[in-house]
Amino acid sequence: MEMLLKGDGALEFEDGGLCLLQADKVAAVNGLGSLSMDLEVERILERFLEAVKDGGISKLASLVKAERRRVECVTVHVAVTGTPRVGKSAFINSVMDFKDGTDGAAPTDPTQQVAKPASYRRPGEPCCMFWELPNIEGANFSPDSYLEALEVDRYVGFFILSSSRFTREAVALANELRRIGKQVYFVRTKIDLDTHSYKNKEFAEDALHVVTADCFDHLDIEYAISHFFCVSCHDTGRFDFMACIQALQKNSSPPLQKHALLLSLYYLANKMELKNSLKELIPVSAIYSCIIDPVPVEQLPYQANISFLHKEIRFFRTMLGLDYRDLNKSARLIGQPTFVLSDEIQTRLARELTEKAVAEELLRWTEKNVLVSPSNVKWLPLLKTLPGGQLSGASTIRLLDSMLEQFMDDAYRIQRKITEILRGD
Ligand SMILES: Nc1nc2c(ncn2[C@@H]2O[C@H](COP(=O)(O)OP(=O)(O)O)[C@@H](O)[C@H]2O)c(=O)[nH]1
Numbered sequence: 001m002e003m004l005l006k007g008d009g010a011l012e013f014e015d016g017g018l019c020l021l022q023a024d025k026v027a028a029v030n031g032l033g034s035l036s037m038d039l040e041v042e043r044i045l046e047r048f049l050e051a052v053k054d055g056g057i058s059k060l061a062s063l064v065k066a067e068r069r070r071v072e073c074v075t076v077h078v079a080v081t082g083t084p085r086v087g088k089s090a091f092i093n094s095v096m097d098f099k100d101g102t103d104g105a106a107p108t109d110p111t112q113q114v115a116k117p118a119s120y121r122r123p124g125e126p127c128c129m130f131w132e133l134p135n136i137e138g139a140n141f142s143p144d145s146y147l148e149a150l151e152v153d154r155y156v157g158f159f160i161l162s163s164s165r166f167t168r169e170a171v172a173l174a175n176e177l178r179r180i181g182k183q184v185y186f187v188r189t190k191i192d193l194d195t196h197s198y199k200n201k202e203f204a205e206d207a208l209h210v211v212t213a214d215c216f217d218h219l220d221i222e223y224a225i226s227h228f229f230c231v232s233c234h235d236t237g238r239f240d241f242m243a244c245i246q247a248l249q250k251n252s253s254p255p256l257q258k259h260a261l262l263l264s265l266y267y268l269a270n271k272m273e274l275k276n277s278l279k280e281l282i283p284v285s286a287i288y289s290c291i292i293d294p295v296p297v298e299q300l301p302y303q304a305n306i307s308f309l310h311k312e313i314r315f316f317r318t319m320l321g322l323d324y325r326d327l328n329k330s331a332r333l334i335g336q337p338t339f340v341l342s343d344e345i346q347t348r349l350a351r352e353l354t355e356k357a358v359a360e361e362l363l364r365w366t367e368k369n370v371l372v373s374p375s376n377v378k379w380l381p382l383l384k385t386l387p388g389g390q391l392s393g394a395s396t397i398r399l400l401d402s403m404l405e406q407f408m409d410d411a412y413r414i415q416r417k418i419t420e421i422l423r424g425d
């Protein structure tokens with residue numbers, strides 16, 4: 001197994017898995033946390049076993065479909081607020097990867113201020129909605145009445161933006177949100193116009209100065225500083241833009257909401273978090289392939305839904321940024337032709353993703369007759385009940401697991417190449 005270095009942190013292998021040691025702000029805020037996402041798979045497994053006992057494979061099949069729908073139907077709402085002209089709309093457009101003038105983008109025209117919450121989502125991506133809230137302003141501003149006018153409970157987190165010091169109103173709102181248990185992120189925008197010393201703690205303290213004023217002293221200043229990010233709303237690749245989205249993703253709960261946020265905003269996500277989230281549900285996908293529309297495959301001693309597996313693996317490849325479109329975009333940002341990055345890809349299925357290649361890879365794993373990884377041993381009793389037996393489920397899990405791990409290695413190789421190029425190595 002290979003050890004790779006990531007641009008902004010070290011990557012090492014532990015117990016056959018990957019462990020990212022990140023020195024960045026997200027880790028500082030949240031600690032390294034557990035590698036397990038806890039997408040309630042134990043309960044999913046219980047339900048599956050129950051279904052097989054009650055109604056055999058056909059009952060399991062309808063439950064597997066329903067389970068996938070349940071995961072896919074989760075919608076996450078995120079709020080963005082602040083004083084006028086601080087970049088709320090521009091921030092949302094960058095999160096959503098909207099280019100100037102894209103249909104559905106938030107208007108950044110100075111005359112256009114929202115009077116009631118306005119929602120934005122990426123086309124074809126119903127799971128994640130960012131809301132621009134009305135401005136925090138006015139002498140009579142009251143956090144209570146401001147929040148009363150919103151469906152505050154629906155938001156998983158709040159970004160409060162300011163392009164200079166945070167105002168007393170902003171801090172009062174943050175205070176109230178903290179009181180009701182909401183995640184709050186203090187985002188200092190337009191840092192591209194004022195880059196010096198932005199990483200210093202003093203800079204954060206100064207921007208959050210009002211937090212320490214007597215009337216707000218019950219707001220945890222340590223919390224505020226550790227949730228303080230400096231961004232340019234026009235450039236997601238610089239300053240703390242990705243870190244603030246990654247902090248939101250990491251801190252969101254319940255786990256299904258976190259999963260939805262990671263997948264919807266995969267291009268800004270911490271890849272290790274994203275991979276761990278995808279990995280949790282691999283046994284569900286493996287069972288799907290074994291029992292829903294499986295077809296005979298040459299030399300394979302059981303039936304499999306190769307077209308479904310092909311789609312799953314393609315989805316993993318997209319999530320980990322290995323699609324041509326993503327590579328091309330990253331290459332352009334560093335002024336290089338795309339092949340400079342695509343040459344770093346070593347996994348066959350990342351380069352040549354066809355149904356035939358997927359079937360061959362599945363056969364390879366079946367011939368190896370491997371066991372599932374320790375974290376998936378709990379699935380064995382269910383896998384034994386599949387029409388193709390334990391071998392079918394275990395081999396499919398290993399196929400999907402190994403694709404995800406290998407794509408992850410490819411993603412880090414590309415990240416390392418980008419870092420080398422930027423350093424001028
Ligand atoms: N240089 C720079 N300009 C920004 C940034 N964020 C927003 N702007 C500009 O500030 C103006 C107001 O932005 P807008 O998003 O409409 O602010 P809103 O009223 O808070 O929604 C626009 O002209 C944006 O292009 C930033 O981070 N850096």
Ligand SMILES: [Mg+2]
Pocket residue numbers: 088089090106107108112113114132
């Ligand atoms: Mg706006």
